[in-house]
Amino acid sequence: MNITRENIDELNAVVKVDIAKEDYAGKVEKILKDYRKNANIPGFRKGHVPMGMVKKQYGQAVLVDEVNKLLQDSLNKYLTEEKLDVLGNPLPKEQENFDWNEDAYTFEFELGLAPEFDVNLELEKPVTHYNIVADEKMVNNQIESIRKQYGKLISKDEAEEGDIVAGTFKNEEEGIEKETSVELEKLKGKRNLNKFVGAKVGDTFSVKTKNLFEDDHELIQHLGVDHDKAQELDIEVEFTVSEINHRELAELNQELFDKLFGEGKVTSEDELKEKIKEDAAKQFKQQSDQQLMNDVTKQLIEQTKFELPKEFLQKWIQTVGEKPMTEEEAKEEYEKSEEGLRYQLIEGKIVNENKLTVEFEDLKTFAKEKIKEQMAQFGQMNPEDKELDDIAARILSNQDEVKRMSEQLMNEKLLGFYKEKMSFEEKEVTYDEFVKEIYE
Incomplete structure (x- = not known):
């Protein structure tokens, strides 16, 4: 077997795979012998079917299957060994006059290569980091809502x-x-x-x-x-x-405070207001951080310039869905997803260059914190470590949950990295002011 690569330009290449008879013949022969041992064909005892008949009936199907397996394995190994950073998957080129009756085969694949670029963490345009606070109006509305709910x-x-x-x-x-x-x-x-x-x-x-x-x-x-x-x-x-x-309306008394927050945690209306502000600040922090992440992402995409193998990616998009797309549909899909792809590449470079990783212990700790937050919503304020460990183990045995939580944790690590390495304009706003600035 021989694999060669021709670079068309910095973003596109063609890989040529030559497969000779000796690369696959032994495997095909072994499989056909196994077929012969187990074949049930009328007129012949089991294991005594003529090999010529087995080859005639199964030979080409086994050949095609084994050559394709060999092709995929060798191509994947080549991409790994050559450390080629490809976008999408290799696309087989159409070949005229291809004949499975030949002994040797040549296959060609188009590759879309990831671009080379640098990421500048000094933002060219100012980005605002909002500190959202609960104003008196919001606190009073929340108190009235509580009094209605418990009235x-x-x-x-x-x-x-x-x-x-x-x-x-x-x-x-x-x-x-x-x-x-x-x-x-x-x-x-x-x-x-x-x-x-x-x-x-x-x-x-x-x-x-x-x-x-x-x-x-x-x-x-x-x-x-x-x-x-x-x-x-x-x-x-x-x-x-x-x-x-x-x-x-319910009275603002100790009975209500204990019902809301646990015995003795809040003992006056002033403490209630402070508690509402604290809880609101935690919720607002999530929104503030998400907005900061959105703004940083947008800025990095705008200021990090590089080309993509656009034609290759549009061609690849045509083939990856359950239903093949037309050229026009693939072009539309590419235009919708281009910014996301650009940020994936930028994020990947930042993660790799700065060795941002998600270890299993990090994931376990993260899972336990999320579990504690959920349990607190149902009044379980001090769960035992063993209970948390058991629940976390069940969650982390689900691969979909592991993937989802790993993405969440990496997102938090990236945000922490941005806060450490970048400068932002800090701005304190009420929630209404935040909504007005962001959405209006």
């Missing part, structure tokens, strides 16, 4: 502002008949509010869906319609009252 409902005969009115929305033509509970404070405008205020159990009245709620998305929940329909819906619906309740 109690008191049944009433007649609805007043601030009450919760249960009933059924109905419109036969549109096929709407939905039982729901309406918080009157979420209604939009006095006209709508006045339809509900003063209503009693058993009353039926009509309202218009357009501008019924402060947020049109409430129609999805209360009328049982889909998102697209809710946006355009402008009809009259009947509402029949079945129940009226007033929500009495």
